[in-house]
Amino acid sequence: MAVAEKSAAAASADKDTEDAEAVSAERRPTVIADGLHIVYRVNGGARGRGSATAALNRIIRRKPGGNVREVHAVKGVSFTAYRGEAIGLIGSNGSGKSTLLRAIAGLLPAERGRVYTDGQPSLLGVNAALMNDLTGERNVILGGLAMGMSKTQIQERYQGIVDFSGINDKGDFISLPMRTYSSGMAARLRFSIAAAKDHDVLMIDEALATGDKKFQKRSEARIRELRKEAGTVFLVSHNNKSIRDTCDRVLWLESGELRMDGPTEDVMKAYEEFTRK
């Protein structure tokens, strides 16, 4: 581990010298978050009794909110991301990392503040569009269409997706419904579909650790490829090593607030100090 850290530190030092030259060129912002607040409203999460009489009581007394509870997930986060950056998002569970990604993608409306983006950022993941009752084959097509790929694009990449997932390694499984897959197989197919598209601003939410060792290696390589093609990359991960390997800037979120924003090594050191406690 120590060796890995040293090499990572050396790598980031290399990057710094490179950057000195790059700075003279235009620094083009791709994502600007300006005082962003995200609030979830959860129905049925109210404190107290959830019985019918209690609900009726609330309606009669016209208590505002009633059954609704608010969760303030992101509290006033501001930052600017530039083209060519790979940004890691770290923080303990429930600190608002995934919520922030969704807000950047324009999938969650902001309560206050704004996110400006260059083009359409996309989350790496299609899980929600896939249906367990459909065959793997149909899911590849449906997932591709849901991500906004054209029919011809999907036809071109179909074989690549199936081969990459390795679903057919042990027989013709792609023509079976997805509910018959093992959890590992399903996760592999989902990743393969999601990674088939090129993205301008790419956001990855802990997608690295799926499937067996062999598949993990393949997927890491694919993510590196995607990184090269994408303008800006955001990576949410609890794996400090993968953050160090891929990112040159880190945002540290803690209970919805931006606690630190800076070069990977500085932030990671402070974060490791914090988590050791």
Add this chain to the structure above:
Amino acid sequence: MSETTHGGAIATGEPPRSPDDGLSPAELAAKYGLTVSGARPSLTEYVRQLWARRHFILAFSRAKLMAQYSQAKLGQLWQVATPLLNAAVYFFVFGVLLGGREGVPGGKGNYVPFLVTGVFVFTFTQTSVMSGVRSISGNLGLVRALHFPRASLPISFSLQQLQQLLYSMIVLGAILLGFGHYPKWTWLLVVPILALQLVFNTGLAMVMARLGSKTPDLAQLMPFVMRTWMYASGVMFSLEYMIRERTSAPEWLVLAAQANPAAVYMDLMRFALIDGYTPADLMPYAWALAAGWAVVIGVGGFVYFWKAEERYGRG
């Protein structure tokens, strides 16, 4: 863009001096042409985006249809069996027990085709509305994970119901033949009638989708609203005959009941398919009403849905 794309990383520790320092985030965004993420596109842009997603909309509706009965042993046979069983129940209750066969145009012998046509046509609207209510609130995972014009969902659900109806139409054809109603040129009218009803249903589904995304409780309430609507539209009895002969209601009430969109589409469909259902049995201005309802609710529902586009996805 420039070399920065290939240059990889950019130092972030100490922000270098650049002309951008001191710009507010909004000014910086404006300078580089960045747009607000998740903002609502213009109406024409929205239509363009939807058109670009047409393959997804179609594939999603087909997938939902396939998934519906995939665990049942009889599989897709239920697509046809479900509406048929519904019609059988109504025949027993309204045709046999309550005397709904009275006053059906073309005589009592026409009751079964009359009833089955009504059930299938009304079910089309009913299920579109019901799935419309849940189309956003029941698919929050999808809405929060992927970017697509949200109207894709209610449209897709309406198309799913249309495909379901097409299965039912096969059964209906068989029933019509069984009762001695042979194909005639008016059968072709089924196509424009279904097209108008689809537009109407989709508009209504979009209205319900927006309301349902804000108030999921509607999904609990709608079955009762829909049932009331069904009884008020003459699905299982002749509306005009029942109101006029049995209740001696004022004339305007008869017209109002007949002008409701569900009654209009059923009226036209029966006219198109059933022998003995003559133009005289059609309500006045039936075609104009059918087109009017489709345009008003279709366009109105679409605009109403679009107005909240950026807010879907908040739980």
